[in-house]
Amino acid sequence: MQNTVEIRHVTHAYKTPAGPLPVLNDLSLAIPTGAFCAVVGPSGCGKSTLTRLIAGLMKPDRGEVFLHGEPVRGPRSTVGMAFQNPVLLEWRSILDNVILPLEIVAPRMARRDREARARELLALVGLEGFEAKRPSELSGGMRQRASLCRAIVHKPEVLILDEPFGALDAFTREDLWQTMHALRREEPFTTLLITHDLRESIFLADEVIVLSGRPATAQYRMDVPGGTGRTLDDLYTPEAADRLNLLRHQIQIAQGRHEAAA
């Protein structure tokens, strides 16, 4: 199987007034085409840096990032992004917000086709009938659904999710997890999810990667079977509890608190 995303020995440091701040240290990871990879780790360990490197918004100091075997030199239209803040444009309707990437990526696409594509996605995430609303008229969960639609409207090969469900309440979050599965069944994309929520990681991802504390490297990998067939009930099985425990243990090691917790 080909790897859509591949990160090879990436090391990166931020320049700060107090000297260089290393955030990533010899990090390598690969996401096979169509797979869903979740990255968890302590706060401030460089997870968001990782997303910006893959999106081509930043260049690493050392090492290389590959998309489809090609080194990433800058931003490219085959990437879709969604953040914790849905960043919808308040002056546009929900429909026009979802259309936005198409205006950049496919400027020649007919307005009718753009709308049809956006409507199809909005219906898929349960926002049918809200196309003409302004973002300010929608709840936080609905805004995040619209933001997800915008991230995949141009059929990106890689979807980068930087804690998109982080600011939602627990029930809304679980609804959106299921929406995510529904989207994955319909749309072929390779996903990298940054999250702090271990349950979220084992519900959504095929592979979970635990990053160590700063400067981060891949500390632990876990394969999760079941794909998009998983249900919320599967989170309450002994197997799921074992996985969560294992991940929690790894996070504690990453935080450097292992001894204290033991």
Place this chain on the structure above:
Amino acid sequence: MSARKIAVPLVAIVLFLLFWEFLVWFNGWPRYRMAAPSDLPPAYWRFRWLFIEMGWQTLWRTVAGLILAVIFGTALGVVMGFSRTMRDALYPLLVGFNAVPKATVVPIIALMFVGQHDFNTVLIAFLISFFPIAVSVSIGLSTLEPEYRDILRSLGASKLTIFWKIALPKTLPEFFGALKVAVTLAFIGTNLMEIVSPHGRGLGALFDSGRINSDYPLMFAVLIALAFLGIVLYYIVVALERVFAGWADRSPA
């Protein structure tokens, strides 16, 4: 607009005029010391052609100054909003420039371009009103959350596209807020110049000639004409704001 929305301010205005009339009548002030509202209609009628001519002059000069301020202020704001170096370089200069009381600048400009009434009046209206526009545009652009930029930048959009599709519309509410301030300031600038400039034109000059003759009814008539023009200009900006930045209004429809 409901009848109530018109009636309430109208009643307030009528009450205000009645109180004013009463004050003048009660104190027995003569016309060379204070004018009453009832003195104003005759003053308007007597100088009706002057009011139309001078009112038009004041109006177009203010609007011309304001248009220049919008163009220059926005350009300056864009430069300062996108470049940290330019912001650091220009900010103290701008603040210093704004801190100088314009009443002191007016005589200088009036002397520099003596006789060029249109030019010096438009210039002062412009000078006095570009500052808030430049500052608000630069702040609006520099406080744009990075994620807003990233959603387009990650697709390979150019800087110009990002500016056009995101930064500019996002700054519009701040821009209109500043424009409301700028309208009033430009109006003050125009009038200051018209009053100070020798043989000036416009409502300011009309006011000055009333002052020289101790013609209180004329002076008050000019003040109220100025207030009227100021309100008209202000509400034109409000109407433009509704059209272009109405989305920022969250009050329940």
